[in-house]
Amino acid sequence: PILSTLPLDPETNNFVRRSVPKSVFSACNPTPFKTKPKLVAASDSVLREMLDMDPEIGDDEEFVNWVTGNKVLEGSIPMAHRYGGYQFGYWAEQLGDGRAHLLGEYINARGERWELQLKGSGRTPYSRFGDGRAVLRSSVREFLCSEAMYHLGVPTSRAATLTVTDDPIPRDMFYNGRVKNERGAVVLRIAPTWFRIGSFEILAMNKEYDELKILADFILKHVFPHIKETADDGYLAMFAEVCEKTAHMIAHWQSVGWAHGVMNTDNMSIASVTIDYGPFGFVDAYDPNFTPNHSDDMGRYDLENQGNIGLWNLDKFARALTPIIESSKHKQLVDILKGYSKHYQDKYLHLFRLKLGLDPKDLSEDAVHKDEELIQNLLQAMEVTKADFTQTFRDLSELSLDDLTALDIPDTAWGLKQCTKSTKIKDFLKAYAERMEEMKMNDCERMESMQNNNPRYILRNWIAQEAIQRAEEDDFSEVQFLLQLFQNPYKLNKTAEAKGYASPPPDWASKLAVSCSS
Numbered sequence: 001p002i003l004s005t006l007p008l009d010p011e012t013n014n015f016v017r018r019s020v021p022k023s024v025f026s027a028c029n030p031t032p033f034k035t036k037p038k039l040v041a042a043s044d045s046v047l048r049e050m051l052d053m054d055p056e057i058g059d060d061e062e063f064v065n066w067v068t069g070n071k072v073l074e075g076s077i078p079m080a081h082r083y084g085g086y087q088f089g090y091w092a093e094q095l096g097d098g099r100a101h102l103l104g105e106y107i108n109a110r111g112e113r114w115e116l117q118l119k120g121s122g123r124t125p126y127s128r129f130g131d132g133r134a135v136l137r138s139s140v141r142e143f144l145c146s147e148a149m150y151h152l153g154v155p156t157s158r159a160a161t162l163t164v165t166d167d168p169i170p171r172d173m174f175y176n177g178r179v180k181n182e183r184g185a186v187v188l189r190i191a192p193t194w195f196r197i198g199s200f201e202i203l204a205m206n207k208e209y210d211e212l213k214i215l216a217d218f219i220l221k222h223v224f225p226h227i228k229e230t231a232d233d234g235y236l237a238m239f240a241e242v243c244e245k246t247a248h249m250i251a252h253w254q255s256v257g258w259a260h261g262v263m264n265t266d267n268m269s270i271a272s273v274t275i276d277y278g279p280f281g282f283v284d285a286y287d288p289n290f291t292p293n294h295s296d297d298m299g300r301y302d303l304e305n306q307g308n309i310g311l312w313n314l315d316k317f318a319r320a321l322t323p324i325i326e327s328s329k330h331k332q333l334v335d336i337l338k339g340y341s342k343h344y345q346d347k348y349l350h351l352f353r354l355k356l357g358l359d360p361k362d363l364s365e366d367a368v369h370k371d372e373e374l375i376q377n378l379l380q381a382m383e384v385t386k387a388d389f390t391q392t393f394r395d396l397s398e399l400s401l402d403d404l405t406a407l408d409i410p411d412t413a414w415g416l417k418q419c420t421k422s423t424k425i426k427d428f429l430k431a432y433a434e435r436m437e438e439m440k441m442n443d444c445e446r447m448e449s450m451q452n453n454n455p456r457y458i459l460r461n462w463i464a465q466e467a468i469q470r471a472e473e474d475d476f477s478e479v480q481f482l483l484q485l486f487q488n489p490y491k492l493n494k495t496a497e498a499k500g501y502a503s504p505p506p507d508w509a510s511k512l513a514v515s516c517s518s
Contacts, residue, residue: 003105003115004077006218007211009125017125019094022208024199024215025079030069030101031122031132033184035166037068040476041483043147046160050190051116052108058161067188068163069101069121076104080124081194084202085266086316088300094202095266096126099134102194113222115194116160120186133169137468139185140479141459141514142277144467146189148459148486149274154252155245156274157191162479164471183472191273193223197313198266200320213324219270232325239321240336243314245272247343250310255351256458257283257389259303261293261514265313279514282458284505286382286389292461294513307348311340349375354453355393356432357446359439374432381424388504390458391415397450401443405433414504455489456502462509463501 009026011017020026044055057063065071072078080097087095101124103116119142120134139162149156168181195215203212220227220234227237249272253260260267261279269275281292288304296302301309318333325333349368352375353360359367382392392415396404399413407426409417419425436446459482467478485496496502 016127020082023082026125027079028124029078032070033165033167037163037165039064039163041162041479046158067161068186069118083198085198085264087264098127098130099132114190117189133184135169135182136185139187140468141464143187145277145459151487152256155249157189160188192271195270197268197317204320209323232329236332243340244343246310247340248347250306251347259292263301263309265316268313283389285386307344357450377428381419381422385418385421387418388415393454397454401433404429457489461512462505
């Protein structure tokens, strides 16, 4: 395996250490569970298209043991990655994979390179005070959301399998002293790489510059093989790509009303894909200050601040690269970083134009100004009326322009109906109709285009909670149903409609809270 050629911790015994110097990885095997694991959900598309596996392999006991961490394949070297990070704005020193094991890398029949990682597979040298485990509730959320995000077109890691055991895992969910046992679970996660901004930071902060250069060269060669430059110019080209693609990723989050609850630098992927689904959430009633993390008291990672935090994190990445880049070229890092906002704003406009059936290719100053104003006016109307973000956009896609301009909004269009409590929506709809007339777009084409860009179903917290509650009673049918549903979230599904998954969230949904405890 190529990854194990990176600087490896010379200590081969697996025990927790506060400092593991001059290392990128520690070799350590997963800790087997005491009770028999059970495969309860698997993504057929990940198994078939990414890992070249027949989904029926899920019936094989050896496979189930492997994806749970109970079995190590011959010749493989499971490893835990050492990284650091800024957590809620403060340097947290060494962090690392405290409950994850990198199983290795796989190049599939298409020539794609993927890294396979187990989450919840036991203690590592980086577990700190943790037990190395993940519980069922958080594992269900990660498994379903990573797959749902992929099918929404958002850059993301993927989830191949979800296995559960009967091992009791104690958790204090809201850090209030009420500890209870939950079931242990493991997710097999797939990503282009699991390196993150914090991978560079820990080496730079500890002045381990030789290891920093080795890591940067490795990532340049294996994660960014299309970049032909090497050394300083290669690092700058890599940084430029990470800046642009991270801006695009966060714009994608915004376009589906999704917020990452823990946007620390250790949770930001070098491949610019969404990773580490801890506390997260899709906003229901639109609120720019929506914060999905119960533990984020200051709202640092609220919905409207995600783009700014992306920039803040990339600035930390630039600082971590400076020790291996000639000082005369440091200004280029600053110049590249200055381009982040434009990358973000351009992608944001592009995606929201698609959501409104507008022309993303028209970059004339007049068109851009009009469309930006339309988008902002709609979001303001949603904010003042507390209208549902996802449903309002979907309603606009399902009603004709004639009905919209006449304000003939049926009760079934409950998102847009809520917006009519403000006069702002009338002004928006008038301007929107005029814009459509300017574009001379056929209304059926507009509606079809919008329906392909605005999901009818998303993984709302309350929907995830329904699946989790059943799963905790050993009924995984809802997890499996949601996995199938989110493979095509734009298409009407009779079963989902009957379950109310496109209806207003129940009253109890607003009382749900998600924390870092998982």
